[in-house]
């Protein structure tokens with residue numbers, strides 16, 4: 001399988017190159033040249049397969065030329081063995097037609113573990129093969145940083161350095177990063193905002209000499225391998241709900257458009273997906289796009305679902321490429337306009353296409369709180385969802401209408417990860433899962449630095465000099 005850039009000016013690339021590079025050199029995002037077919041026969045063969053086998057089968061055609069399916073299966077078995085539920089991605093029924101797909105049994109209790117646990121193992125294999133080392137550099141306001149650290153800690157040939165805004169991430173999220181005791185993990189708290197952190201990462205990546213010297217790599221949500229890995233749980237869940245016999249839909253709490261786009265990928269491959277609902281919090285750039293055809297960034301507002309507090313949905317560029325019939329020059333032009341004017345509108349034809357593929361809705365903090373409370377009370381405390389999942393649930397309940405087809409809400413994080421928001425809704429803090437039990441007893445390690453790329457570069461150099 002070979003890959004092209006959404007901006008049409010990078011060469012064809014192999015999976016291995018796409019895995020390591022993340023972004024294409026023309027600034028675009030990688031997409032496979034064609035969709036591998038997941039036809040009825042293959043779906044029937046996968047019906048009843050366990051999670052790692054499903055993941056390996058979905059990934060195999062994308063990773064062709066880099067990993068064989070048995071290698072992928074070995075990596076997937078190892079990656080998902082650490083999940084705290086034997087089904088890895090269990091479905092939970094809420095009412096006759098509404099389901100939760102619980103994606104929070106990984107080491108950091110959010111769905112990002114699904115892709116990153118596998119990605120770290122892919123990186124390691126490729127780096128050993130090439131006799132190379134890398135340092136993963138990223139900025140985080142929430143779940144990606146901890147998932148990357150948990151996946152990379154203790155692995156060979158990789159270091160990971162994560163920047164977070166000093167005193168501006170939740171104590172649970174910070175401690176999930178700073179209490180990991182491994183020599184290949186470092187945390188830096190930047191005296192500034194999340195945007196300052198992201199800006200430092202951008203400056204260091206754009207410095208070609210430094211990037212090469214420090215062997216920098218990224219694992220942000222535009223990495224194609226992350227999307228492909230996430231497509232697997234759509235296949236797994238849809239098959240379990242009988243998608244070969246009846247329509248199954250999904251509703252996905254959305255920020256960067258990565259997770260719900262993975263559902264679209266599964267559908268493009270041939271998985272029968274009846275509906276894909278995009279659920280946003282008040283940072284609703286995507287909901288507004290599906291409504292009006294105009295993609296325009298607003299001000300980022302802080303909500304109770306912080307991992308979705310985003311006004312630029314990076315993976316949207318992949319959908320845009322499809323909406324303009326794969327015209328890379330048109331995508332580049334629109335994205336340049338977005339960079340300059342913070343927005344653009346697509347043609348009415350492209351807008352109609354987008355609306356045929358996705359439906360969208362928004363839930364504000366009050367609706368999110370009320371949704372957590374309503375399910376908690378209705379079920380006598382048995383169903384307790386985190387605020388991100390609650391955004392999805394609120395939108396699913398609103399948009400499902402009178403349909404009796406199964407609709408699956410992706411439960412993207414464990415409620416104990418967001419204890420303040422959950423307590424505001426239910427009146428009591430969520431019980432901590434075993435994984436978090438000693439989190440507040442562990443020692444934290446991080447370095448506080450000013451919001452200055454040079455300071456981070458110096459820190460990184462001296463850290464890399466230590467074994």
Ligand SMILES: *Cc1c(COP(=O)(O)O)cnc(C)c1O
Nearest residue numbers: 143255256257258259307412413
């Ligand atoms: C990252 C994240 C999201 C948003 O996922 P995208 O792929 O960015 O759309 C939703 N919920 C949680 C808990 C997350 O960590």
